[in-house]
Amino acid sequence: METGLYVHVPFCVKKCNYCDFISYPYHEKKVESYLAGLEQEMKLYSQSPIFQNRKISTVYIGGGTPTCLAAASLGKIIHDSFKYFNVSIGAEVTMEANPGTVSPHLLASVQAAGVNRLSLGVQSCREDELRLLGRIHSFRQAKETFLMAREAGLHNIGVDLISGLPGQSTLDWMETLKNIIALEPDHVSAYGLQLEAGTPLYEDVQSGSLAPCSEEEELKMFLQTGDFLTNYGLDHYEISNFATPGRQCRHNLMYWHNQEYLGIGPAAHSFINGCRYANEVQISAYKDALDAECLPVANQEKIDTVTEMAETVFLGLRLLKGLSLDCFKRRFGCAIDEVYPGPLQKLTDMGLVESAGGYLRLTRRGLPVANRVFIEFLP
Known part of the structure; x- marks a missing residue:
C-alpha cells in the first residue's frame, strides 16, 4: 500500500500577515527538541505493524x-525519513522554501540528501504586495533563489502565488504572472487569498483600513490565470495548480485522490486506515508524549x-480531469x-458538472x- 509522508517544520523567521498555520519563531533550543522528537516519532511509527508493508x-x-x-x-530530517520508512525508489521528495532563507550551500x-522537488513561496513580484503580505523577501531575492536552485541541480521547481489581495488589480496580477512565467517554472500554484480570522490582514480588512478585493475582480483573476498559464504550455490539472508535462505534484495528488498519508511533527495531520489523526500543537506537549x-x-x-x-467526491472534483467513476x-x-442522484441531476442541469470519458468533472x-458544487455532496 502506497502512502504519502508529510513532515511539518513549525518554525518561521517571521509569520506572514495572512498566515494562520501553526508556526513558531525560530529558537535554537526548540529546534533541537523538535528534531529529537521528530526522529522518535518516525521510529515509533516504523515499529508499528501498520507500517511494516507500506511504501512511501x-x-x-x-x-x-x-x-x-x-x-x-534538514539533511537529518531527510535522512531519518529514508531510515525509518520504506521510501520507494524514484519517490517525489519535496521541500518548501522561502526566498531570503536559503543559500547555495543549503540548496x-x-x-544531495534526496530532495528532488522545490516549492518556492514567491507569492507576488510586486514589492508593495510583498510588504502587504508581510513577506521578508523582495522579488529580486525570489528570482535569485529560483536560479540558485536550478544551479544546485533542482530540476523540478514550483512557485506559489497569491491573488485577490486588497487593492490588487487584474493588471497587477498579470504583471506577477508574466514575471513568473519568464523564470520557466515547472509548476505554479496560484491560490486566491483567504482572509483568516485572527491574522493581521483579516483585522485590517475588518477594521476598514484595507478594502478587500471584490468577487468580480477575483473571478477575473482566476480566469486570467488559467488562460495565461495554459497558453504558455502549463497543464491546468487542479483548480489552483498548473504544471509542465509530468511535473504535477504527486504528493498533493494523493490528497486529491483521498489516499492515505502520515503526518509527522507538531500539528501534523494523518489519514490512515480510515482514521484521521491530529498531533499535539505545542512543541512541549509533542515532545513530552514522545519522551514517554x-x-x-x-x-x-x-x-x-x-x-x-463525500470527501472523495469533492476532493476528486478539484482535479480538472475529475473523479474516476x-x-x-x-x-x-x-x-x-x-449515492447522489439528486445533487448530480441538479448540478448537471445547472451546467456546473458533467460526465465525460468515465470521469465526473467540473465544467x-x-x-x-x-x-458551491462541493456543498451539495456534504452529508
Whole structure:
C-alpha cells in the first residue's frame, strides 16, 4: 500500500500577515527538541505493524519555513525519513522554501540528501504586495533563489502565488504572472487569498483600513490565470495548480485522490486506515508524549463511509480531469449516481458538472464556483 509522508517544520523567521498555520519563531533550543522528537516519532511509527508493508511514494517537508533550519538539520530530517520508512525508489521528495532563507550551500545540501522537488513561496513580484503580505523577501531575492536552485541541480521547481489581495488589480496580477512565467517554472500554484480570522490582514480588512478585493475582480483573476498559464504550455490539472508535462505534484495528488498519508511533527495531520489523526500543537506537549514513548496524537476521528464518500467526491472534483467513476465504484461498492442522484441531476442541469470519458468533472462554468458544487455532496 502506497502512502504519502508529510513532515511539518513549525518554525518561521517571521509569520506572514495572512498566515494562520501553526508556526513558531525560530529558537535554537526548540529546534533541537523538535528534531529529537521528530526522529522518535518516525521510529515509533516504523515499529508499528501498520507500517511494516507500506511504501512511501512521496515525502513532503512543509511548514512553517523548513529552510529557516540549518542545512545539517534538514539533511537529518531527510535522512531519518529514508531510515525509518520504506521510501520507494524514484519517490517525489519535496521541500518548501522561502526566498531570503536559503543559500547555495543549503540548496546543494538538500539536493544531495534526496530532495528532488522545490516549492518556492514567491507569492507576488510586486514589492508593495510583498510588504502587504508581510513577506521578508523582495522579488529580486525570489528570482535569485529560483536560479540558485536550478544551479544546485533542482530540476523540478514550483512557485506559489497569491491573488485577490486588497487593492490588487487584474493588471497587477498579470504583471506577477508574466514575471513568473519568464523564470520557466515547472509548476505554479496560484491560490486566491483567504482572509483568516485572527491574522493581521483579516483585522485590517475588518477594521476598514484595507478594502478587500471584490468577487468580480477575483473571478477575473482566476480566469486570467488559467488562460495565461495554459497558453504558455502549463497543464491546468487542479483548480489552483498548473504544471509542465509530468511535473504535477504527486504528493498533493494523493490528497486529491483521498489516499492515505502520515503526518509527522507538531500539528501534523494523518489519514490512515480510515482514521484521521491530529498531533499535539505545542512543541512541549509533542515532545513530552514522545519522551514517554507514546505517539503525540492529540485527537483522532474515525471517518464513516458517508463522510469518506463525500470527501472523495469533492476532493476528486478539484482535479480538472475529475473523479474516476470506476475508482469510486471499486472503492465503495456502488456507483456515484446511486449515492447522489439528486445533487448530480441538479448540478448537471445547472451546467456546473458533467460526465465525460468515465470521469465526473467540473465544467468551465463550475470551476470558479467549485465550493458551491462541493456543498451539495456534504452529508
